[in-house]
Amino acid sequence: MKLSVTTWNINSVRLRSDQVRQFLENERPDILCLQETKCPDDKFPFKELKSFGYPFITNVGQKGYNGVAILSKYPFSSTQVMSMCERMDARHIAITLAPEAKQAAGITIHNFYVPAGGDIPDAVLNPKFAHKLQFLAEMRAWGERNRKLGAPGILVGDLNIAPLEHDVWSHKKLLDVVSHTPLETETLETLRQEAGWVDGMRHLRPEPEKIYSWWSYRSPDWAAADKGRRLDHIWLTEDLAPVLKSMHVTKETRGWERPSDHAPVTAILEL
DNA sequence: ATGGTTGGAATCCAA
Numbered sequence: 527m528k529l530s531v532t533t534w535n536i537n538s539v540r541l542r543s544d545q546v547r548q549f550l551e552n553e554r555p556d557i558l559c560l561q562e563t564k565c566p567d568d569k570f571p572f573k574e575l576k577s578f579g580y581p582f583i584t585n586v587g588q589k590g591y592n593g594v595a596i597l598s599k600y601p602f603s604s605t606q607v608m609s610m611c612e613r614m615d616a617r618h619i620a621i622t623l624a625p626e627a628k629q630a631a632g633i634t635i636h637n638f639y640v641p642a643g644g645d646i647p648d649a650v651l652n653p654k655f656a657h658k659l660q661f662l663a664e665m666r667a668w669g670e671r672n673r674k675l676g677a678p679g680i681l682v683g684d685l686n687i688a689p690l691e692h693d694v695w696s697h698k699k700l701l702d703v704v705s706h707t708p709l710e711t712e713t714l715e716t717l718r719q720e721a722g723w724v725d726g727m728r729h730l731r732p733e734p735e736k737i738y739s740w741w742s743y744r745s746p747d748w749a750a751a752d753k754g755r756r757l758d759h760i761w762l763t764e765d766l767a768p769v770l771k772s773m774h775v776t777k778e779t780r781g782w783e784r785p786s787d788h789a790p791v792t793a794i795l796e797l
Numbered sequence: 798a799t800g801g802t803t804g805g806a807a808t809c810c811a812a
Contacts, residue, residue: 537812538804562812564805590805591812642812654811686812743802743812787803787812 530555533682535788539563559637561684563593586616600627629797638683669721681761692733693756723761760793
């Protein structure tokens with residue numbers, strides 16, 4: 527069987543629920559992980575999203591900021607929410623697929639939304655950058671514990687870091703820009719490798735191919751300028767790497783009217 | 798060197 531998983535920072539699920547519908551109609555992934563839903567739990571559009579053919583939904587939200595959700599065609603046997611940095615921030619949610627998901631049963635899918643980190647890449651001058659580093663430190667500690675469980679897993683999300691040289695439009699120009707500083711990129715690569723995750727996109731499409739999933743709203747002609755960054759990731763435990771068949775970015779959505787600044791990233795596995 | 802845009806909530810903050 528095929529299992530397809532998409533991650534998409536939607537930047538307001540209520541404003542863009544019709545774009546979610548259009549994307550799901552076009553691609554029909556089995557699982558859709560959303561970040562930045564920006565929606566308190568009592569206003570989350572469960573019914574509407576279910577009507578798109580995804581009867582199993584889990585969500586953790588908050589008013590105005592953050593928020594993560596997972597839509598699934600298959601039932602899950604458990605859900606999990608981690609509180610990071612001792613805050614109530616809704617930045618993680620996970621599911622484990624139930625027996626009805628057949629060969630995919632038992633796979634856990636973690637959906638993360640890493641803090642953006644503000645503008646100044648200095649933890650002393652900028653508390654938001656300090657928060658990002660603390661979040662990464664907690665992800666590292668969690669990743670090591672998680673690896674010892676030895677369970678098959680997929681980690682997706684807006685990690686707000688473009689780790690490799692060809693994950694940004696200009697490596698040199700972005701070395702001092704939050705999301706591509708050596709401190710961030712090295713920290714992310716180290717925690718990924720320590721926890722045994724394979725970067726799905728680069729596993730199939732190694733450098734020097736340029737791959738982006740985000741284009742700033744501030745660029746007047748984002749498509750022509752193409753000053754993108756690969757901030758959205760799908761990582762797999764090593765046992766799942768051999769069954770990863772394809773990875774793609776749906777750049778089309780970035781050209782839709784009133785788009786999210788992030789495009790969906792999808793992995794297709796053959797289990 | 799600077800400012801550029803967006804969403805949500807409240808007249809600014811986070812991205």
